[in-house]
Amino acid sequence: MTDTDWDERFASGEYPRAPEPSPVLRAYEPSLPDGRALDVAAGTGRNAVFLADRGRDVDALDASAEGLRIVRERAADRGIGDRIEAIRADASTYGFPSETYDVIAMSYFHALDRFADLVESLAPDGYLFVEGHLRSASPSQSGPSGDRYRYAANELLRAGLGLSVRYYDETTTERPGGRERATARLLAQKSTGGRQSYPSRPDASERWSTEAVGSTDPDESDA
Numbered sequence: 001m002t003d004t005d006w007d008e009r010f011a012s013g014e015y016p017r018a019p020e021p022s023p024v025l026r027a028y029e030p031s032l033p034d035g036r037a038l039d040v041a042a043g044t045g046r047n048a049v050f051l052a053d054r055g056r057d058v059d060a061l062d063a064s065a066e067g068l069r070i071v072r073e074r075a076a077d078r079g080i081g082d083r084i085e086a087i088r089a090d091a092s093t094y095g096f097p098s099e100t101y102d103v104i105a106m107s108y109f110h111a112l113d114r115f116a117d118l119v120e121s122l123a124p125d126g127y128l129f130v131e132g133h134l135r136s137a138s139p140s141q142s143g144p145s146g147d148r149y150r151y152a153a154n155e156l157l158r159a160g161l162g163l164s165v166r167y168y169d170e171t172t173t174e175r176p177g178g179r180e181r182a183t184a185r186l187l188a189q190k191s192t193g194g195r196q197s198y199p200s201r202p203d204a205s206e207r208w209s210t211e212a213v214g215s216t217d218p219d220e221s222d223a
Contacts (some may be wrong), residue, residue, distance in 0.1 A: 006116050010044060018074060019043070021050040024167060025105060025129050026141075029054055031199030032127050035102035040118070041091045041109030045071035045084075047129075051103060052083040061087045061094060080140040096121035105129045110149040111210035115159045120188040128163060130156060134170055134182035156184040166199055 019028075025047065034056060039048035042060035044067050052058045052075060060071045067085040075084045087094075091109060096117045103126060104118055110132055118128060135150045157168050167187040172180050189196075 006043075006064040010064060010070060018047040018049075020049050020107075022107060022129070022185060023171075024131070024133050024187060025201035026050065027165065028129075028187055028199055033102040033125065034169065035101040035107070035123070036100065038101045038121070039090055040104065040106035040111070042051045042071055043107075045066050045074050046107055047105035049074050049078065049080070050191075051105065052080045053078060055083075057083050057085070059087055059090055061091055063088065063090045092195070099123050102126045103129070107131050108133065110151070112155070112159055119162060119190065124190060127166070127187060128160070129185075129187050130160075131185040132156065133182055134184050136172070136182040138180075145184040147190075150180050150182075151184045156186050160186045160188040164191050171211060 006060065029051070032070065033122060035054045035116060037048075037051045037058045039045070039060050042048045042062040043064070045060060048058045048071055050058035058125060060068060061070050062071075065088055068088055071084060072081065072086055075081045091106075096114075098120055100121055100123060102123050106118070106129070106133065122128060133150045135152050153170065157165070159166070165186065165188045168185065170182070170184045172182045174180055
């Protein structure tokens with residue numbers, strides 16, 4: 001999709017104005033560091049508004065002016081407008097600053113070629129959360145129609161092995177209308193050494209229950 005396509009999609013309401021963050025990000029958020037966060041390909045603020053609402057200063061990066069307008073409006077409605085900085089730029093070519101962010105989140109934007117740049121942009125001990133569509137033996141009914149913007153099995157995991165992996169899964173979830181979505185999720189920390197600190201493991205109910213039932217997100221299309 002082009003930037004104009006996304007502007008039209010956001011303006012028409014085809015894409016939800018207030019999509020929910022990943023249940024994995026939500027469940028582990030209390031263990032993540034405070035400070036500055038980045039939402040890559042922010043859209044209408046799936047991660048940006050959530051992280052700002054939890055007290056972080058957030059840079060919301062997206063190529064769509066309309067998406068960022070909605071992010072700013074949502075933040076203002078919640079009284080957290082001063083915590084979000086909108087950055088209009090293409091995540092595929094943006095120059096990410098070095099060792100800047102304590103948390104980086106990227107949902108449903110396929111950019112493995114930028115993975116090293118995202119890691120470089122993490123502050124020491126910062127966390128990277130990435131989720132995206134998977135290729136599956138049974139064609140998934142959600143997400144991109146082809147495999148170009150889907151992760152192969154273990155591809156996202158291999159990309160994150162330069163970090164300390166705190167959580168990883170590849171799973172299929174049922175969505176409204178009986179559709180299924182195959183998704184990979186990675187949470188990893190920029191830390192080294194044989195002795196490290198580890199986040200508490202959330203209860204299973206906190207991890208899983210919020211996505212399989214009642215989600216209002218449409219099929220995301222990666223760019």
